[in-house]
Amino acid sequence: MAIIIPKNEFEIIKKHAAKIFPYEACGGLLGKIEGDDKIIVKAYPAENRFGKITWDSFEIEPKDMLEMDKISRKEGLEILGFYHSHPNHPAIPSNFDINASWPYYSYVILSVKGNEDITDIKSYLMPDKNSTPVAEEVTIID
Numbered sequence: 001m002a003i004i005i006p007k008n009e010f011e012i013i014k015k016h017a018a019k020i021f022p023y024e025a026c027g028g029l030l031g032k033i034e035g036d037d038k039i040i041v042k043a044y045p046a047e048n049r050f051g052k053i054t055w056d057s058f059e060i061e062p063k064d065m066l067e068m069d070k071i072s073r074k075e076g077l078e079i080l081g082f083y084h085s086h087p088n089h090p091a092i093p094s095n096f097d098i099n100a101s102w103p104y105y106s107y108v109i110l111s112v113k114g115n116e117d118i119t120d121i122k123s124y125l126m127p128d129k130n131s132t133p134v135a136e137e138v139t140i141i142d
């Protein structure tokens, strides 16, 4: 399984991460499953419930979850995963990320060095809280 993100949606994610830098940005990834792939149609920048946190935890504000749900239903999409940034840290899930994860969803992590400087992008599936996250392929398409 791979996660496919159109370039213009990736730009939204990048800009969001740059705007919130040096704090952790987070948001939702709405799309459709096609065959073995998760095709992202819409990136939804959300608010981090933890506010100005530096890198190791995020929780999407409930109002944003509700809004994403609403958009998904209206547009025939579903929430396939979440993205978040790790300012000045590698794109590896933190212990918090693993403990707060849900199976099924893709967790896209961006390592950000500043402004729009994304140094790495990875996606993980975290099937259960006691096991190692499984990396999945991320493809940015035009």
Ligand SMILES: [Zn+2]
Residues within 6 Å of the ligand: 055, 056, 057, 084, 085, 086, 092, 093, 094, 097, 109
């Ligand atoms: Zn994280």
